[in-house]
Amino acid sequence: MSASTLRGLMALALALVMPAAHAHLTQTGFGEFYDGMAHLAVSPMDLLLVLAAGLLAGLAGIPAARFTVLALPAAWLAGGLLAQRWPGLAGGEFIGLVPLVLTAALVALDARLRPAGLRVLVVGAGLIHGAANGAAMTAAGAGALSVLGAATAVVVFVTLLAAESTRAVAGWPRVLVRVMGSWITAAGILMFGWLLHAAR
């Protein structure tokens, strides 16, 4: 990897991490539900996780994809609502990066996970990111409706992505999906490095 590519990736990672530090909810002007939906679109860490989960679910086949499009938003909603009640449940940004990097790495490696393994990963990722959302939304003064909005956005994104990536059965489409997985992994690792650097 050339120095300029590395610098570009570092800048990208910085841009991705920065919005997560803001303690306010995006204002759409259409109320808390839509603010919650928009929150996902402007939270790169969450968006990348949903992207990775959708791709992984699609690669794992239709039954796994079907489970993911139901379980990920449900876990997201549960985590969000629990963290709104008990904000201490939400882990830091480091914890949020673990399922992101893991999921994206599995996409890049085209790993064949057992169904139980995929279920644990999807539910765990949903709970962790949902809890982080819920705590951030509570801090911003938003209520349960915003968490419901975020979970609805997860439904939309993950359903569309999972459905499309189930088409990538073999050949170049599958390679393309794996490349996307590797880029998300790289972005996740760089975000991790940046958070580590900022924490010092």
Next chain:
Amino acid sequence: MRRVAWLLLLLVALFAGRASAHELSMAELEIRETGPGAYVFSWLGGGRVPATDELTPRWPRACRGDENWVACEGPMAGLLRIDGIGKSYSAVLVKFHGRDAALHVYPLTAAQPTARLVDLDNASPFESAAAYANLGIEHILLGFDHLLFVLGLLLIVRDRWMLFKTITAFTLAHSITLAVATFGVARVAAEPLNAAIALSILFLAPEVVRRWRGQTSFTVRHPWIVAFAFGLLHGFGFATGLAELGLAREQIPLALLMFNVGVELGQLGFVLLILVLGRAARRLEFDRSPIALRLPGYLLGSFGAFWTLQRVAILLRGLV
């Protein structure tokens, strides 16, 4: 079925307040602009209880008020809400006098306790048009009952041509009554209107189930006629969004056009999203699962039944 009946009865019992017979009257809130961002207000109430005892104005975000004055960062614009309507006062008439002697009147009720104050006097035509379109988008996106009705129609239609006819019929119908209501040719009280809109959703739910079972009915064969008929009703509902603005007569044509454009944009976005999600769901073979196929119809029916009972209860409470 019996369980469902008990459940519905329980919901009514939970959400219906105690019925009480009391005299209802109208209060008047007069707001007068005295300088840039400075306003004074006063209450006029004809009831036995002083208006200030029960009615509390919630000023737009950029404003703060005291006993009889309000200070805003710039012109007063945004959502004005009056808390406490429906106790002794059935309605509040907000009269807003601008410095240029322009008068805007906003009738507020318990069913619609908010008024959207827009600084139209200082806005360019483009800004006004954008504000009306934005309001239309907001009205459809926050009107979950309207969206659920559209969802019900989408679940019934069989092919693209029927989809086009149905959505066009709904659009045409609600545009007619939106215009009729905005120009003041006809008007429907909010409480029975809301109950009837809820009933329209409840009406569609069994039709969705019928369609799923492969049975037929008038609605399944001609969804566009049903869309047109109920669209007339929903148009009156959309008109409440424009009524919030307290428009002067010369502003009505532009407001009506752009508000309707906003509603159509929001509706089109929703229809496209549902179509794309439906395609993805078929790709994921959700259509092989009887539960997934039944769910939308039952969801529609549950919301329709709940809203119908809740809104009929509100209607009856108002009549007692």
